[in-house]
Amino acid sequence: GMGAAKVRDLFKQANEKAPCIVFIDEIDTIGKKRDGGQYGGNDEREQTLNQLLTEMDGFDGSKGVVILAATNRPESLDPALLRPGRFDRRIPVELPDLQGRIDILKVHAQKIKLAGNVDFSAIARTAAGASGAELANIINEAALRAVRLGRSCATQEDLMESVEVVIAGYQKKNRVLSNKEKLTVSYHEVGHALVAALQSQSAPVQKITIIPRTSGALGYTMQVDxxxxxxxxxxxxxxxxxxxxxxxxxxxxxxxxITTGASNDIEQATKLARSMVSRFGMSSEFGMVAMETVQSQYLGGDASLTCSMETQTKIDKKVTEIIQTQYDKAMQLLQTNQPKLHEIAKYLYEHETITGEEFMQILNRPMIEQQ
Incomplete structure (x- = not known):
């Protein structure tokens, strides 16, 4: 009975101290759906929840007590907790958009010394999909890098490098690739970049690098919308x-x-193709039918299939088909532009890192120049 007693005590204090705000973090620990009393009537968690529901009844604006709660799992909460009069207003806290990221970076950047020409919007664009905590980490990493390199303030270059550290991990200087492996990684990364650049409606290439990272990546191609x-x-x-x-x-x-270097690409491509078929209704065979449901969207969003075994087999076949079609398209584009593939891969092999501008310059250069 301790949980219920603590809830009573909490609301008693809140009423005494009114006006005030009661904030309950991770409300799903006590607010989970009640499961038909299969544990018997004396379940501790259920008692706590019942007491909370009772205390929240009859709340109105005149009492001066506001109750806020936070959770990553709104779908697991008891419906009685979410009815009007209790927690009746939901405010989803999504990942920040572009302007949000710029503002968050500016807030954290006040704590460190910055060079005068830092462009926050370029960094925010590169860090698409980053959370507030990751953006704070980017600023912190930039400050550390500036100190390591003996500078008194963090520059644009420090911030850009720290975005990569947060996305892909630190540069792994002690991992020395053999020349053959280095050449393979060069062609692999330029393969990504060329296919991206030769297709319309594709995000522009920002950077290509073949310096190994602590995340296990031997190189990567960064695209930024x-x-x-x-x-x-x-x-x-x-x-x-x-x-x-x-x-x-x-x-x-x-x-x-072929090498083992494409494992992450394969994973991502499969995930995308499967989503196209089972979630977004983008295949003519199944049309607008949802084959999977997403649970706990705020905690990674695990998807579970809701279809028969025969349909699953058809989905697998369709996913393989989509990826094979796109692989053939990529192969066709690279075959047609093979001289450029050689030229850019050679340049990347020598320089280890090239920017999007350098990449586009070589790509748009007429072939006669090389003679």
Missing amino acids: EGEHYLMTKTEMENKIATLTGGRAAEKLIFHE
């Missing part, structure tokens, strides 16, 4: 899958051999 993106068209999703298969296609085309 110009503005904020809330909807993805079917074409954009297909283009993204083609870009993901571009690395493996380049390996196959140049070395007639």
Whole structure:
């Protein structure tokens, strides 16, 4: 009976101290759905919840007590807790948009010394999908990098590098690749970048690098959208899958051999293709039918299939088909532009990191210049 007693005590104190705000964090620990009393009537958690429901009854504005609660699992809460008169207003705290990211970066940047020419919007664009905590970490990493390099203030370059640290991990200087592996990674990354650049409706390439990272990546291609993106068209999703298969296609085309380097690409491409079929109704075979439901969207959003075994087999076949079609498209694009693939991969092999501008310059250069 301790939980119920504590709830009574909490509300007693709140009424004495009114006007005040009562904030309950992680409300799902005591506010979970009641499960038909299968534990008997003396379940401790249920008593606590009942007491909370009772205390919240009859609340009105004149009492001067406001109750707020936070949870990552709103779908698991008891419906009685969410009815009008109790917690009747929901405020989802989503990941910040572009302007939100700029403002959050500015708040955290007040704590460190910055160079005068720092462009927050460029950093915010690069860090698409980052949470507030990750943005704070980006500023912190930039300050640490500036100190390590003996500078008195953090520059734009420090901030850009720290975005990569948060996304992909630190540069792993002690991991030395053999020349053959380094060449393979060069072609793999340029394969991604070329396929992305040669397709319309694809995010522009910002940077390509073949310096290994602590996350296990031996290199990566960074694409950054110009503005904020809330909807993805079917074409954009297909283009993204083609870009993901571009690395493996380049390996196959140049070395007639494939490596383990594409494991993450394969994972992402499969996830995208499966979502197209089972969640977004983008296949003519199934049309607008949801084949899977997403649970706890604020905690990673696990999806579970809600269809028969026969349909699952069909979905798997369709997913394989989508990825194969895009792989063939990527292969076709790379075959047509093979001289450029060689030229850019050679440049990347020598320089280890190239910017989006350098990449586009080489790509748009007429071939005669190399003679």
